[in-house]
Amino acid sequence: MLLTSSLSSPAATAAPAFTWGMCGHPSPSQALWSDYPTQFATLGHRGLKTYRFDVALTGDSGTATTTLQALGSLSKAYHITLHPILYVPFTWGDATDSGKYPNTDAGLEAQGYDRVYPIAREFAGSIHDWELENELSLRKGFKSGVGGSAGDYATPLAHQWAAVLRGMSRAIHDAGTQTGQPLRTVVDTVYADFGLVPFLEAQGVVVDKLAYHYYYGAGTSPYRVSTPSGTIDVFAEMHKIGKPVIVNELNAAEIYAPLQGKPYDDAKALISLKTHIEYLLSQKDANIEGAEFYELYDEPRKNAAESNFGFLTDPAHPKTQLLLGTVYACGRLSPGERATLIARGLFTEASLAARLALCPSGQP
Numbered sequence: 001m002l003l004t005s006s007l008s009s010p011a012a013t014a015a016p017a018f019t020w021g022m023c024g025h026p027s028p029s030q031a032l033w034s035d036y037p038t039q040f041a042t043l044g045h046r047g048l049k050t051y052r053f054d055v056a057l058t059g060d061s062g063t064a065t066t067t068l069q070a071l072g073s074l075s076k077a078y079h080i081t082l083h084p085i086l087y088v089p090f091t092w093g094d095a096t097d098s099g100k101y102p103n104t105d106a107g108l109e110a111q112g113y114d115r116v117y118p119i120a121r122e123f124a125g126s127i128h129d130w131e132l133e134n135e136l137s138l139r140k141g142f143k144s145g146v147g148g149s150a151g152d153y154a155t156p157l158a159h160q161w162a163a164v165l166r167g168m169s170r171a172i173h174d175a176g177t178q179t180g181q182p183l184r185t186v187v188d189t190v191y192a193d194f195g196l197v198p199f200l201e202a203q204g205v206v207v208d209k210l211a212y213h214y215y216y217g218a219g220t221s222p223y224r225v226s227t228p229s230g231t232i233d234v235f236a237e238m239h240k241i242g243k244p245v246i247v248n249e250l251n252a253a254e255i256y257a258p259l260q261g262k263p264y265d266d267a268k269a270l271i272s273l274k275t276h277i278e279y280l281l282s283q284k285d286a287n288i289e290g291a292e293f294y295e296l297y298d299e300p301r302k303n304a305a306e307s308n309f310g311f312l313t314d315p316a317h318p319k320t321q322l323l324l325g326t327v328y329a330c331g332r333l334s335p336g337e338r339a340t341l342i343a344r345g346l347f348t349e350a351s352l353a354a355r356l357a358l359c360p361s362g363q364p
Contacts, residue, residue, distance in 0.1 A: 018281060019290030020329035021050025021083070022311070023249060024297075026067060032297055036074055038315050039296060044078035046322065047331025051075070052083040052131070052248050052292045056091075057115040064119060072126050083186075083248065083292070085131040088115045090164050105163040112167025120175035124183060129209060131186040131248070132168045136161055137193040146229045147193035148237075150202060162203035169206040184208035188248060192227045194237040210241055213249040214280075214291070218272035220253070222279055238286035247280060247291040251309055251321075258304035267344070270320055274346055277328055293325050320344055327352070330359035 022043055027033045043051060051071070055064045068084070075082050088111055089097045097115070101107030120130060137147055142161070145152035169185045176183030188211035189196050197207050212234070216222060222234040238245050252272035257264050280291055298310030311322040323337045324346060333341075341347050347355065 018288070019049045019081075020047065020325065021052060021081075021248075021290060021292035022048045022325075023052045023292050023295040025295070025299075026053050026071060028067075032299070032314070035315065036070055040071075040074040040078045040080060042296070042312070042315070043080055045332050046326045047329035048293075048325070049079070049329070050081045050083050050290060050292055052085065054087065054134075055084040055119070056087045057119060058087075058089055058092075061115070061119065065122070068119070068123055068127070072123070075126070081129075082127050083129055083131065083246075084127060085134050086116055086119070086168065087133060088112055088164060088168070090160075091133065095160070105160070108160055108163040109167035109170075112164040113171045114167075115171075116168045117171035117175055120172045120183060121178060124175050124179040124181040128182055129184045129186050129246075130172050131188065131211060132165050132205075133161075134188060135190060135213065137190060137196055143193075146227050147189075147191065147195055148227065148229055148232065149195040150199040152195050153199040158199065159203070162200055162205055165200060165205045166203060173206055186211050186246065186248075188213060192225070192229070192232055192237075194232075194241060197241050197243070208243065209289075210238060210243045210245045211248045212238065212245060213294075214247045214276065215249070215251055215253045215256070216272070216276055217253040218268055218275055222276070222283075233285075235283045235285040238288070243287075245286050245288045247288060249294040250276070250280075250291045251294050252276075255308050256305045264304075264308060266320075270324060270344060270346060273321060274324060277324075281328075293321070320346075327355055330356075 024039055025033045026036055026039065040051070053071070055067065057064055068082075071082055074080070090108060090111060095103045095108060097111045101110050116130075137143055139157065141155060141157045143152045143158065144155055165187070172183050172185050185206055186209040187197060187200060187207045190213045197210060200207055216225070225232050225234055252269035254265055254269035254272055280288060293311055295309050296311060297315070298307055298313050300307050310319065311325060312318045320340060323333060323341055326333055326337075327341065338352060341352060342349060
């Protein structure tokens with residue numbers, strides 16, 4: 001696709017109710033991710049309102065509590081909503097949680113419940129959406145087909161995970177009942193895995209909100225995604241599930257080019273990102289509450305694709321991806337950053353002004 005005026009935003013009408021956020025990996029042991037205030041200051045400056053991150057409920061869970069407390073203070077200061085992803089010992093293959101439970105479905109359910117309930121109850125007043133694990137459907141042996149139907153998950157591993165998630169979801173809803181807070185469980189899907197939620201619900205898992213990981217190229221339309229089982233419409237499939245949706249990983253598929261032996265093309269990736277942002281905002285089928293970019297910083301220690309997801313090279317060096325995200329999130333842009341967006345062909349002066357005119361009065 002060429003950099004033409006077809007990429008320009010439509011004339012200003014009315015901004016949709018849509019919340020933009022970012023994924024990160026806060027950790028006191030990793031220099032890149034240990035500076036929590038800088039991460040939240042960046043989100044606040046750029047208009048990003050949610051922060052998705054990992055929480056491992058292992059050991060005595062003291063680290064998880066400390067992390068949530070630290071991030072909770074910053075979330076209040078910057079008016080950013082926390083979206084934790086919960087992991088339990090079975091994530092790493094420990095079915096018995098160091099011998100606390102039998103290696104049975106009942107034991108797995110108890111592990112999920114007991115690990116999650118104290119955390120969900122303690123932080124119920126400040127965290128309402130709790131994601132249950134991450135990309136389970138990509139685990140080897142989890143599904144037998146493309147994932148579009150509940151029957152594709154009739155595997156021993158999927159049934160074990162259903163037991164874990166049954167306990168996790170029950171814990172969150174019990175914590176919500178006990179505290180009077182509107183807690184919700186979130187389960188993510190990828191590609192064509194729209195049969196996962198019906199499968200889990202048939203196993204007694206309570207799923208309140210659907211998450212989707214959205215990585216498509218500039219030439220791919222989400223209304224016509226090809227799978228081995230045929231063509232699907234991503235937004236129509238979301239609508240069929242009938243739940244509110246968050247696209248909680250969003251970036252360009254072009255980032256994966258090095259894994260296919262091709263060079264990474266940043267200009268094409270930016271076109272892709274802008275194109276698919278516009279798809280998300282203009283579609284009418286799914287009840288999409290918001291999207292979260294993946295991820296805040298580049299991680300050079302990872303492979304050629306995984307290392308390049310960042311919207312900043314490091315805390316001091318924003319990439320054009322961050323500037324593009326800032327436009328839609330109604331954050332702050334310097335005159336030089338606006339000029340960069342125009343020079344890269346992502347906007348004309350008129351289309352950028354029209355897009356920014358959709359922001360609330362006084363922003364950015």
